Amino acid sequence: MPETRALARILPPPERYPYPPWWPYPPDVYRLALLAFESGGEVASIQARAIRADLPAKDKTRNPRGFSYAGTLFANGRGQEFLRAVRGAETLAALEAVVVTEGLTDTLKLAQVACRYGRRWAVLGMVAGSANAFRSLSAWPTGIPCWVATDGDEAGDRYAIQVREALPAGVTVERVDFASRQEVTR
Template sequence: MGLTPDGLGWRCHVCDAHGDAVTLAAWVVAQRPSPNDWKPIRDALAGILSAPLAPSPRMSPVSPATLARPPRAELEALWSASLPLDAVPSDLEPSWTGDVRAYLCQRGFDVGWLTTPAARGLARVLPPPERFPFPPWWPYSPEVYRLALLGFAPDGTVATIQARAIRANLPAQDKTRNPRGFSYAGTLFADDHGREFLQAVRGRGPWSELEAVVIAEGLTDTLKLVQVAQHHERSWGVLGMVSGSASAFRALSTWPESVPCWVATDGDDAGDRYASQVREALPPHVTVERVNFTSRQEGSR
């Protein structure tokens, strides 16, 4: 387990559980099978300390499920209050959404594509705080973290949200934010085709014909691949992964043999690690191929 750079949070490198001191205490209470498990530790400490330890207070068990994800109703309310990428609300400064479009255009996005239903449904602009009462698990300033995508569980249900900072020159660890005190492990970004694919694999919806499922790395690369797919009229299901997403692929054991998996993560150590995690997590019958999409030669492999 490690501490966050600011020293105020923690993260488990095995299961990706994370949070602050309160969530760590709650996690420990939820995970311990019985008070007797602590007896050897308490006995050892009692022999070291000058005074015996007092008995542990009785605490109501905390369900791990309540710690895993933000309440879905609150997630959906935040998403509903967020703005389409091309919105220019009369009651807001045009820069509120315009700054997000400028950020994306500087990274090679097509302005016209940002107005399409696919783009408007995939990414949104978080509202200003005076327009929406953000839940306690989202204490971050939407002035900075404004571009948002939903994260989905392996069955295609809404599980989390991530926001990208639209300011330049931020340290890597400060570029994105996730709900505080909740895990985003095992979640994926997904376009409409990707989410339908997840639902179908888990028996929650019908199959649709796909040329491939393409795995991207991070929020903006997921958006880029959806733009590439639409520009070239390709039937791809696009899924985006972040640190901790690999466990989602282990839940997709019924992935059909007819649908290959293309991993389009960055060509660096992190991208190679993601690609290896996908290959290890998916069943052996799935064809997994590493591909390279460039921003100037979209669709090249």
């Protein structure tokens, strides 16, 4: 699944790789890693996910010491192309939609679904503070809708509104839960 490979990597076990000092977390716990991108498609940080289920929620994810992923976006291969194209750095291939997800695992899941079913979706995952990255996407291509597929809770509702408010006025934005759709209003 090339779309997923462009998005995530399984980190090697600590006995097979000498982890650098800026990665102070147990590499046997934080093994799934995603790159975090700035709105122009440049790599800004990395986020690692714990592979153990027994950790408290606050310990599920980590980023390198001294770095943050706030204000960045996770992006599958088409998402990376979209970010670079909006900034004029490359030509945009045909897309069905830009799909905004909430968090690392939902981004991975939707990127896999898009790949498995041959959907041409630019999947962009957001975390707290990521809505600011959408503000700089003012050259949004005509005719490309934005589907917001965040959780159906209060935090997901806030993310959906933040995305709508951050995007240019002419962009069609829909809240999608893939079971029913509802328009996101300002």
